[in-house]
Amino acid sequence: MAGEKAVEFVKDGMVIGLGSGSTVYWFLKKLGGLVEQGLNIKGIPSSIQTENWARQFGIPLTNFSEVQRLDLAVDGADEIDPDFNLIKGGGGALLREKVVNAHSERLIIIADESKRVKQLGEFPLPVEVVPFGWELTANKIGSLGVVPVLRKENGEVFVTNNGNYILDCKFTSIPNPQELHHELKMMLGVVETGLFIGMTDAVIVGHSDSASVIEK
Numbered sequence: 403m404a405g406e407k408a409v410e411f412v413k414d415g416m417v418i419g420l421g422s423g424s425t426v427y428w429f430l431k432k433l434g435g436l437v438e439q440g441l442n443i444k445g446i447p448s449s450i451q452t453e454n455w456a457r458q459f460g461i462p463l464t465n466f467s468e469v470q471r472l473d474l475a476v477d478g479a480d481e482i483d484p485d486f487n488l489i490k491g492g493g494g495a496l497l498r499e500k501v502v503n504a505h506s507e508r509l510i511i512i513a514d515e516s517k518r519v520k521q522l523g524e525f526p527l528p529v530e531v532v533p534f535g536w537e538l539t540a541n542k543i544g545s546l547g548v549v550p551v552l553r554k555e556n557g558e559v560f561v562t563n564n565g566n567y568i569l570d571c572k573f574t575s576i577p578n579p580q581e582l583h584h585e586l587k588m589m590l591g592v593v594e595t596g597l598f599i600g601m602t603d604a605v606i607v608g609h610s611d612s613a614s615v616i617e618k
């Protein structure tokens with residue numbers, strides 16, 4: 403419901419950041435239908451999976467060598483706090499998502515009610531790290547009082563679209579997301595964190611048969 407509702411914010415001529423995840427799939431499907439009816443937009447995908455879906459639904463794509471500014475980005479989230487700070491990266495696309503979302507005029511997050519929390523941190527924070535010496539980076543992150551877990555998929559180390567690894571870090575809670583983000587970013591080997599702070603303009607919450615828009 404949230405994914406489909408998000409197309410109401412799309413206007414003719416827009417360049418749109420295409421987020422990642424299962425909720426975004428429904429946005430892309432609906433958007434593809436509108437493109438088929440004549441809507442003129444272009445998208446920049448935030449993952450290879452999203453690029454594949456966008457092609458499947460006939461959404462024209464562009465890239466940052468052609469455009470530097472997006473009109474709108476629509477993305478999912480793993481946790482959303484009352485200030486619209488987010489944990490993202492459950493699907494491992496956090497780095498490209500952050501690049502895309504940071505260069506958009508407007509960011510709309512689509513999610514179901516279960517993603518809304520009072521304080522971030524229940525969901526393990528994904529941190530993208532350089533593969534070389536990832537063990538050292540994990541030890542360093544561990545000094546913050548967490549046990550970083552190297553993400554695996556089907557028994558193999560998960561490799562991001564950028565050739566990096568993900569360390570999932572379960573903090574008891576994250577009372578100060580900004581501070582934690584900066585602390586992690588200063589660590590050698592850390593590429594990006596899944597904390598998206600002060601980027602979101604509106605959240606569309608999906609219910610069983612409707613969706614509500616919450617503006618900041």
Ligand SMILES: O=C(CO)[C@H](O)[C@H](O)COP(=O)(O)O
Nearest residue numbers: 423424425478491492493495
């Ligand atoms: O951050 C993400 C991927 O890196 C996704 O947007 C997030 O995991 C939400 O996904 P879903 O809509 O499948 O719950």
